Amino acid sequence: MTTFRETTGTKERQMAAGADGAEGADGVAGHGGPAGSGGHRGHGEHRGHGGAGDTGNAAGADRGHRADDAHDAHHERLRRWRLVLGPDGAESTGRALTGQDAARDGALSALYGGGKKTGGRSGTERSAGLGASAPAVARWLGDIRTYFPGPVVQVMQRDAIDRLGLSALLLEPEMLEAVEPDVHLVGTLLSLNKAMPETTRETARAVVRKVVEDLERRLAPRTKATLTGALDRSAVTARPRPGDIDWDRTIRANLKNYLPEHRTVVPERLVGHGRAARSVKKEVILCIDQSGSMAASVVHAAVFGAVLASMRTLSTRLVVFDTAVADLTDQVDDPVDVLFGTQLGGGTDINRALAYCQSRITRPADTVVVLISDLYEGGIRDEMLERAAAMTASGVRFVTLLSLSDEGAPAYDRAHAAALGALGAPAFACTPDLFPEVMAAALERRPLPVPDPGADVPFRPPYPGHQGGL
Numbered sequence: 001m002t003t004f005r006e007t008t009g010t011k012e013r014q015m016a017a018g019a020d021g022a023e024g025a026d027g028v029a030g031h032g033g034p035a036g037s038g039g040h041r042g043h044g045e046h047r048g049h050g051g052a053g054d055t056g057n058a059a060g061a062d063r064g065h066r067a068d069d070a071h072d073a074h075h076e077r078l079r080r081w082r083l084v085l086g087p088d089g090a091e092s093t094g095r096a097l098t099g100q101d102a103a104r105d106g107a108l109s110a111l112y113g114g115g116k117k118t119g120g121r122s123g124t125e126r127s128a129g130l131g132a133s134a135p136a137v138a139r140w141l142g143d144i145r146t147y148f149p150g151p152v153v154q155v156m157q158r159d160a161i162d163r164l165g166l167s168a169l170l171l172e173p174e175m176l177e178a179v180e181p182d183v184h185l186v187g188t189l190l191s192l193n194k195a196m197p198e199t200t201r202e203t204a205r206a207v208v209r210k211v212v213e214d215l216e217r218r219l220a221p222r223t224k225a226t227l228t229g230a231l232d233r234s235a236v237t238a239r240p241r242p243g244d245i246d247w248d249r250t251i252r253a254n255l256k257n258y259l260p261e262h263r264t265v266v267p268e269r270l271v272g273h274g275r276a277a278r279s280v281k282k283e284v285i286l287c288i289d290q291s292g293s294m295a296a297s298v299v300h301a302a303v304f305g306a307v308l309a310s311m312r313t314l315s316t317r318l319v320v321f322d323t324a325v326a327d328l329t330d331q332v333d334d335p336v337d338v339l340f341g342t343q344l345g346g347g348t349d350i351n352r353a354l355a356y357c358q359s360r361i362t363r364p365a366d367t368v369v370v371l372i373s374d375l376y377e378g379g380i381r382d383e384m385l386e387r388a389a390a391m392t393a394s395g396v397r398f399v400t401l402l403s404l405s406d407e408g409a410p411a412y413d414r415a416h417a418a419a420l421g422a423l424g425a426p427a428f429a430c431t432p433d434l435f436p437e438v439m440a441a442a443l444e445r446r447p448l449p450v451p452d453p454g455a456d457v458p459f460r461p462p463y464p465g466h467q468g469g470l
Helices: 010-017 053-085 087-093 099-112 134-147 150-164 167-171 173-178 183-191 198-232 247-253 292-309 335-340 350-359 381-393 414-422 435-444
Strands: 116-118 124-126 282-289 314-321 325-327 367-372 397-404 427-430
Touching: 053 099, 099 134, 099 150, 134 150, 134 173, 150 183, 167 173, 167 183, 173 198, 183 198, 183 292, 183 335, 198 292, 198 335, 198 435, 282 292, 282 350, 292 314, 292 335, 292 367, 292 397, 292 435, 314 350, 325 350, 350 367, 350 381, 367 435, 381 397, 381 414, 397 414, 397 435, 414 427
Parallel strands: 282 314, 282 367, 367 397, 397 427
Antiparallel strands: 116 124, 314 325
16 A cells, blocks of 8 residues: 555645545544545445335435445545545555546646555655656646646645755746745745846746735725824824723713713713824834745835835835845835845845844834844854844834744744843744734834643645645
8 A cells, every 4th residue: 555655746646635524634524544444335235125114124224325425425534535545545545537537636746646656765766757848737737627626736836946956937928927936936936036027027927916916905904094093093182082082991981971861971071082183193004024935025115114104194115135235215105116126045144134133224113124034143143132122222123033924933043132132122024914903012012912822733734625735
């Protein structure tokens, strides 16, 4: 029997095999592996159809339906196991795939390996059959978009680039038109920016713009609403206009004026929000590490930079860095321009970047500096920490995000993270959904909503219905 250790890409195949239904390979009724579902009753073992009276007939029919359901579930389970294990699972499952299942299996095998070839120390090794020719890859990209949902397609594309070294093919416009755009693909395109020919650049920009617009639609409304509330909450007035009265706070402030006989509160003092000022209230500096490992964070930061820049009460500056510093504030309104202005990869000099940001601060008490970096410093460590300490002491709200993506905490320099935490700037990984709350707390000078590193992180399925786990 084929074992999981023998099967390259089993985890990924499992995810894709469950993509066409509500349950994964082990989510169908039964226990054990594909050959050990014991206790199954076939159609020939239905009982109770000849019982005495209606009660016997009903009971027999019910048992028959249950047997039919178990039979169907068993075969569905074997079908999914066959997709998970690949061609080498045909013998252990006793299942032959036909139609769309055979096409799905072919697409999976082309990427994750199908069948064995001789060679290597163990005598056998897995081989993938996708190859590196543009026509073959283009056909494969079309196939997976036909047979799998969008989120699964994105995972398979990323694996194809990583496993089979297909990055160079993305420089061809025809190839870009066939892929499913996502954040990871944008990161790959940005890393190829310098090598990208002009014939491909416009297609690449269209792919990046689609991803950026999707992110803006998802993130902008909540970000604006959250930050507008945070900026307005400081403007409390005792003479509000009728539409600006905060009735909950007004009632609490006037409970001493309650008249029992009239069952009412006399609002002797009104409490409400002042009208938002047209002038800039706060200044935000996004300082973004553009090393290769931060690609997804750079994409999200560019989108958030555009959202923040669209708010007239915020002055937003966007700075990217590796060993050099680039101020992209003049392009912040267009995240696509920002992203194509970055140069993913290279070294890291956080100290130089913080020195530049520090030189641009004019109102420390009204400034929030957000450093987005894995904190691997190639510059002068002590000076980096001294600059962070100096900004904090001057009144700047200093925020350190190890990442700004849905991928969780990356590898990072724990010593630097601990040192910044001791300065009152805890370093933590932040998801795009949490970022508005982080910024609101920073603007209001409240404690940051730092996720508990010991808490269980809720699992977000890669696509609807995926249960995960074997």
